[in-house]
Amino acid sequence: MTDDLPNPALLPAGLADLLPPEAEREAALVEAMMAVFAAHGYERVKPPLLEFEDSLLAGSGAAVAEQTFRLMDPVSQRMMGLRADTTPQVARIAATRLAQDQRPLRLCYAGQVLRVRGTQLAPSRQLPQAGVELIGGAAPAADAEVALVAVEALAAVGVADVSLDVTLPTLVPALMEAAGVAPPLRQALARALDRKDSADVTSIAQREGGVLAALPALMAATGPADGALAALEAAELPPTARAIAENAASVLAAIRGLAPALRITLDPVEFRGFRYHTGVAFTLYGPGMSGELARGGRYLSQNDEPATGMSLYPDAVLRAAPVAAPRPRLFVPLGADGARFRAQGFATVAALAPEDTPLRLRCTHELKDGAAVPIAAKD
Amino acid sequence: MTDDLPNPALLPAGLADLLPPEAEREAALVEAMMAVFAAHGYERVKPPLLEFEDSLLAGSGAAVAEQTFRLMDPVSQRMMGLRADTTPQVARIAATRLAQDQRPLRLCYAGQVLRVRGTQLAPSRQLPQAGVELIGGAAPAADAEVALVAVEALAAVGVADVSLDVTLPTLVPALMEAAGVAPPLRQALARALDRKDSADVTSIAQREGGVLAALPALMAATGPADGALAALEAAELPPTARAIAENAASVLAAIRGLAPALRITLDPVEFRGFRYHTGVAFTLYGPGMSGELARGGRYLSQNDEPATGMSLYPDAVLRAAPVAAPRPRLFVPLGADGARFRAQGFATVAALAPEDTPLRLRCTHELKDGAAVPIAAKD
Structure with a gap:
């Protein structure tokens, strides 16, 4: 590599790689939170990352219009936006493809959103989101439900002792x-x-x-x-x-x-800070200094349907959640079979060549007389 | 809504919403396949959706250059690309942030890729991918491992009886x-x-x-x-x-x-069809007419490191995988508590207002004398 080439490690500001073990932890957190949503009857939808600007920025989407990346669709010759928030997409789905479904609709989602610029406090331009939307119900019990489902989702990933901050924008x-x-x-x-x-x-x-x-x-x-x-x-x-x-x-x-x-x-x-909310608005804070973990509250969905929802921030939850013990890694010598140990929760790491040693493969355990035994730290 | 506004249901060609229950099924498939990868020692990375064009299109990324959406980064004033493939990003991570890690590196990933144009056979422009990369190992056993880990991942989601097609490009x-x-x-x-x-x-x-x-x-x-x-x-x-x-x-x-x-x-x-492969190349086909479920094979990663990998296509796997029984939905009357039933695998759907009936909330079960009993179909 010569000096006049840009450093390939350099990513655009606010965009980052999540490495091991954080990437796996974040994915596990998201799915554990989604399991709580599903257990309360929230059904998952997955809108595309790109859609036409005019539908993406309608309704509550207007609040993130200036934060939305735009690009030209060469197929339709129309402008598309890269979503900066998922709530407007869920509102679109509720008002169109699920228009005939009985209300209230309980929907949930998990995915990435992208922002044109980060802020000093929140420099990331790609953010994971996981949330619930309850559309077509105006009862105070609906607001209570979404707030408490979010609290339960945080508890499910080990973030207890949160506090709920209510505002009336x-x-x-x-x-x-x-x-x-x-x-x-x-x-x-x-x-x-x-x-x-x-x-x-x-x-x-x-x-x-x-x-x-x-x-x-x-x-x-x-x-x-x-x-x-x-x-x-x-x-x-x-x-x-x-x-x-x-x-x-x-x-x-x-x-x-x-x-x-x-x-x-x-x-x-x-x-x-609550630009499209029409009733109570919620912020969930983690214990200590761990900051905002979720936001939400009541708003009007498309066609002026009453709606309420919560959006959790898995990147913030990742920082607030306890770190689980890393998965033990069992060295499997050339030609041996690790299936039995995978069933026990080991990651089995197979030697593929004579130079593949337990140390090189960062293994914590090795096979001795058919059993997985910890490798002494000094080796 | 008036007639001169575009129909908000209309998404750009090749971009679609995944609705219930498919969105949840796809996410569950992906995590089940990722769990197989992790059990074989593949550690998850999560590169960003956007990065500078020159690093995204380096190496094997050149193969998808013309399929990559570009946009200007207003912060750096440089061109960024929206990834059309994840392998080049994993290669970048291996060559930069994980350059000092011992080889072989076993990495895995799951996420979305976007393409400028679909094809007649594959019209989607947003595709999920989940895959493994084994970087820094040249042994034939490495190629065998990635192929078989992919086969095991498919079996884990109920797609057995696959066939492995090997080519020598x-x-x-x-x-x-x-x-x-x-x-x-x-x-x-x-x-x-x-x-x-x-x-x-x-x-x-x-x-x-x-x-x-x-x-x-x-x-x-x-x-x-x-x-x-x-x-x-x-x-x-x-x-x-x-x-x-x-x-x-x-x-x-x-x-x-x-x-x-x-x-x-x-x-x-x-x-x-294998544009950057340097050794054996693999395609995994599902049973019957279910088509290509995964592709991969040997290639050169950044800095000419020998590498091999497999990329699975969760959208195709979703079509090939058996459909699990839908989660039973238990109606929880106003003021009652469903926690006990969530622990048993029910989705509990709470009434929030007097008009919320089991029928409206599409429930399969209701509470009778403290037990969940199926609702008769005719009601």
């Missing part, structure tokens, strides 16, 4: 709408809420009064769900905001009923 | 080279061999004589491996072709030693 817009807030103030208020600047929020709320007066107390109540719900209950809210608060209370009661021990926080005034 | 070129055949005749001979036109091949062989005289007998011997090997053994071959024949005999002996009952055919004069 339509509440603040409903308050501003009811208060008739003009655009410049709307932006100032949005910024203050986004920065969690309580002094600024309080000063705006006191100056404007009316329905905005509720904001400082709601902001202060952010935290454990019970306290935040009590603050919502006590606040003076216009009818649209009251309906949102009551729906949140119903969803949280349904979750509590099924998972009394789950740690739940509620941030009533957070509204950024 | 370098044999005819070696004979033509040794005979000093001029380009026009080379093309005529290639065409005649490709059409299996024995009259034409015989007439050329008789006219030219020399090393080409062996061709009619080799062509006639195509069929069960033993007969074809005997014809190769009996033929008068120049040294390069003799070495190819002897290697084939060694590989087939190694396969026979491990799988005496496997049906093997050998076509010594077939040489099309």
Whole structure:
């Protein structure tokens, strides 16, 4: 290799190889989570990685339009997009090929999505996703189900002790709408809420009064769900905001009923980052500093069907999940047969030439008198 | 929806949704085959779907260059390709990130590949692939291993009774080279061999004589491996072709030693369709008319490392594999808990609202006195 050739190890920024043993761990995690989805009646669909831009970016797909790679289809001469999110594709399937199926539809998916640019916090441009969508059901119990199925999927791969963060992305817009807030103030208020600047929020709320007066107390109540719900209950809210608060209370009661021990926080005034959600929105955090493991919530699917769903991030789950003991590797000498040991959970690694030694083949075990015995570390 | 909008169900030609239950079946097949690979010591890697064109199309990647979608990376301003084959990416990983690992390396992968155009026989432009690569081993036993691991993977998903078709894509070129055949005749001979036109091949062989005289007998011997090997053994071959024949005999002996009952055919004069293979090449056919399930064989990996591998086609395997009984679906009334039944293998489908009936939720079973009982078909 000469210096003027590009280094073949160099991949585009944000695109990476997953190597052993992580690639196998990630695949195993995904299938274990999908098994939980299937056990709750979610049926798997597999939309293609590429489809026409106009169907890919319809509905909730608009939220990722600027993050979507486009390319020309030489067959149809039309623009195609490489999916940046799977939810819009599942919405398309529900509205077209499964239009005649009874509701609610429970669908699940696992696959890769690609993004034009990474962010500083999330530099990856290829991300695995595994998720559930419940389409055609408006009940608070549906939101509770998708949140808890995600929690159970995480528990199935060893990530217990998660916390569920609930936000109501339509509440603040409903308050501003009811208060008739003009655009410049709307932006100032949005910024203050986004920065969690309580002094600024309080000063705006006191100056404007009316329905905005509720904001400082709601902001202060952010935290454990019970306290935040009590603050919502006590606040003076216009009818649209009251309906949102009551729906949140119903969803949280349904979750509590099924998972009394789950740690739940509620941030009533957070509204950024959920661009197409129309009701409660969820984020699942792993224990410690392991970060966001899943996101979801209520939205409108195609043809304005009520829908709710959760998308899990297997790359983040991989970092949060415990590492299983590596598979033991049994050296099988030239001409010997390892079938019996594969049935016991060994990877059998066959010598194919005289130079293939247990050390070269990174084996942990070798055959002695027909038994698999560990190889001493010093050899 | 108005008539002047494109039909959102319309996907680009060759791109399709996999729906329930096929999407789950395909995923289960892939993971079952990957488990066989892992049990033989093949470690999973997951290269990205996109990488720089120049590394993606290096080596064996050149064979799929014209089938590779390209797009501009806005970050690096360099061209990227959407992979049309996974083998070149595994070769890159072996030559770069795993360059220091002892040989042979056993790696496996599963994922999607995309093609610019489908063919009449294979219209799909997105294809799943799952395969093994054994890099850095030149022994005939390595070729035998990859072929038999693929056979075992197919058996693991219920596709038994496969047949292994062996070809020697370098044999005819070696004979033509040794005979000093001029380009026009080379093309005529290639065409005649490709059409299996024995009259034409015989007439050329008789006219030219020399090393080409062996061709009619080799062509006639195509069929069960033993007969074809005997014809190769009996033929008068120049040294390069003799070495190819002897290697084939060694590989087939190694396969026979491990799988005496496997049906093997050998076509010594077939040489099309394997564009980067340097030794024996394999095609696995399913029983009946189920077609090609896998392809592979010996090639040179990056830095001219000897390598061999097999790529299985999960979409074809899905058509050939037996269909398992569908998962029973148990209706769980509002407020009841299905956990016990999920542990027994049921999909539990929860009612979320009063209108959710067993019929609407397509359930096969309902709870009666705490037991899951089948729902009578007429209801």
